[in-house]
Amino acid sequence: MEVFYNSTRNSGIRVKASEAILKGLSDDGGLFVPERIPALDRELKELAGMTYREVAYEVMKLYLTDFTEEELKGCIARAYDGKFDTEVIAPLVSADGAYYLELFHGATIAFKDMALSILPHLMIAAAKKNHVENEIVILTATSGDTGKAALAGFAGVEGTKIIVFYPKDGVSPIQEKQMVTQKGDNTYVVGIHGNFDDAQTGVKKIFADKELAGRMDAQGFQFSSANSINIGRLVPQIVYYVYAYARLLAEGKMEEGGRMNVVVPTGNFGNILAAFYAKNMGLPIGKLICASNENKVLYDFFRTGIYDKNREFVLTSSPSMDILISSNLERLVYRLAGNDAGKNAELMKALSGDGKYVITEEMRAGLGDFYGNYASGEETAETIKALYEKTGYVLDTHTAVASCVYRKYVEETGDKTPAVIASTASPFKFTRSVMNAIDGKYDKMTDFELVDELSSLANVKVPRAIEEIRTAPVVHDHICEKDGMKKTVEDFLGLA
Ligand SMILES: *Cc1c(COP(=O)(O)O)cnc(C)c1O
Numbered sequence: 403m404e405v406f407y408n409s410t411r412n413s414g415i416r417v418k419a420s421e422a423i424l425k426g427l428s429d430d431g432g433l434f435v436p437e438r439i440p441a442l443d444r445e446l447k448e449l450a451g452m453t454y455r456e457v458a459y460e461v462m463k464l465y466l467t468d469f470t471e472e473e474l475k476g477c478i479a480r481a482y483d484g485k486f487d488t489e490v491i492a493p494l495v496s497a498d499g500a501y502y503l504e505l506f507h508g509a510t511i512a513f514k515d516m517a518l519s520i521l522p523h524l525m526i527a528a529a530k531k532n533h534v535e536n537e538i539v540i541l542t543a544t545s546g547d548t549g550k551a552a553l554a555g556f557a558g559v560e561g562t563k564i565i566v567f568y569p570k571d572g573v574s575p576i577q578e579k580q581m582v583t584q585k586g587d588n589t590y591v592v593g594i595h596g597n598f599d600d601a602q603t604g605v606k607k608i609f610a611d612k613e614l615a616g617r618m619d620a621q622g623f624q625f626s627s628a629n630s631i632n633i634g635r636l637v638p639q640i641v642y643y644v645y646a647y648a649r650l651l652a653e654g655k656m657e658e659g660g661r662m663n664v665v666v667p668t669g670n671f672g673n674i675l676a677a678f679y680a681k682n683m684g685l686p687i688g689k690l691i692c693a694s695n696e697n698k699v700l701y702d703f704f705r706t707g708i709y710d711k712n713r714e715f716v717l718t719s720s721p722s723m724d725i726l727i728s729s730n731l732e733r734l735v736y737r738l739a740g741n742d743a744g745k746n747a748e749l750m751k752a753l754s755g756d757g758k759y760v761i762t763e764e765m766r767a768g769l770g771d772f773y774g775n776y777a778s779g780e781e782t783a784e785t786i787k788a789l790y791e792k793t794g795y796v797l798d799t800h801t802a803v804a805s806c807v808y809r810k811y812v813e814e815t816g817d818k819t820p821a822v823i824a825s826t827a828s829p830f831k832f833t834r835s836v837m838n839a840i841d842g843k844y845d846k847m848t849d850f851e852l853v854d855e856l857s858s859l860a861n862v863k864v865p866r867a868i869e870e871i872r873t874a875p876v877v878h879d880h881i882c883e884k885d886g887m888k889k890t891v892e893d894f895l896g897l898a
Pocket residue numbers: 512513514547548630667668669670671672673674722723800801826827
């Protein structure tokens with residue numbers, strides 16, 4: 403049965419999957435959501451015998467219903483190939499009573515690769531299908547990891563250009579080096595004087611600019627988004643939760659029908675929303691444990707029903723989660739409101755006006771699947787050190803936030819349901835924070851000395867993504883103010 407997509411802010415809008423992927427964001431500023439969440443149509447024990455690619459097809463075919471089998475399988479095969487440094491794509495590693503689902507084996511060693519290695523292929527297929535002749539301009543704001551993963555995915559892809567804005571002082575040195583060394587004539591990387599929310603707000607404004615869109619169209623361009631608001635990012639993320647469950651079954655760690663809890667280090671709420679969709683497809687997930695760093699807007703929201711971004715923005719050791727406006731939460735809020743676009747639009751208007759909204763008691767009652775908590779910088783560092791000393795396994799800072807929150811959850815509830823922790827980045831991506839957590843003596847070393855030290859200490863080979871940037875020349879050095887983003891885009895496209 404075909405699945406259509408509605409806007410969270412206007413129920414009159416109803417588009418096919420390929421159109422939703424091309425547009426990214428609905429014209430009214432809403433996010434595209436599937437009209438209904440499809441149910442898994444395979445037995446879990448059948449899935450247990452499948453490869454990652456096969457599971458990907460079984461999940462994605464249910465959402466991207468206007469893609470043919472051949473198109474979808476082609477996209478999957480081109481995405482999940484030798485770019486990943488392991489055949490299994492997303493290994494499940496057991497350490498100290500939890501399962502870590504390693505989502506960082508792709509080109510840029512963070513979980514964004516899981517979706518961004520397939521999005522360009524979905525987009526090209528969608529453009530063909532919809533007879534789009536304009537060149538597609540991907541416009542992205544990044545807190546560090548999306549940027550590089552999107553650049554790697556779109557670089558050199560014919561018929562596309564990609565522009566990435568990142569907070570100049572808000573990403574790790576390795577993240578920045580990864581982006582500014584990106585090759586490809588169709589890539590453009592800009593640091594802004596501002597934080598991630600400034601970058602994201604700027605990008606949303608440019609998307610909503612009808613006058614600019616008109617001029618672009620006249621020149622043969624149209625925007626799309628690779629941010630996690632694009633349904634073409636959300637859907638591929640559902641796959642690995644299904645795959646993780648299938649692996650637990652296959653390895654005899656779980657009885658069929660048994661439940662697993664899922665723990666997700668959260669920023670923009672995309673990754674955990676994918677787990678929520680997986681649960682609603684019938685995957686036996688118990689609790690969805692939402693882990694925040696000190697920017698704990700989501701923890702407060704789950705506790706009080708009040709979403710309030712009016713607070714100090716904290717730069718933490720888990721920068722990819724330094725976010726005060728979790729865009730994908732809108733999809734959950736819409737659902738909590740009974741798929742009432744009018745009600746959701748009102749709340750989102752309050753968010754952009756007052757920076758705050760309050761959901762009703764009735765809506766709060768729908769939050770029972772979730773548990774929220776947070777970890778301070780100190781707790782995050784202690785978690786890395788303690789797990790390393792106990793098991794030799796080294797976590798990155800984001801995954802450590804999740805690991806710490808999981809420990810708090812078990813202490814509070816006694817719930818011993820097997821837990822899968824989404825391991826969202828390689829420790830090599832945040833080497834300095836990771837090594838400092840293990841021992842203060844590393845502070846004096848250079849970033850690349852630390853990389854080698856981590857490699858010997860964790861007994862893990864330095865990932866290719868890191869080796870590549872050791873000597874790569876810087877090819878992007880654009881900087882702009884947060885109100886200069888539109889002008890930057892116009893210059894790059896030659897529109898001015
Ligand atoms: C993006 C990112 C997150 C947050 O994921 P969301 O889908 O935005 O919640 C967590 N960890 C890492 C390493 C990331 O790159």
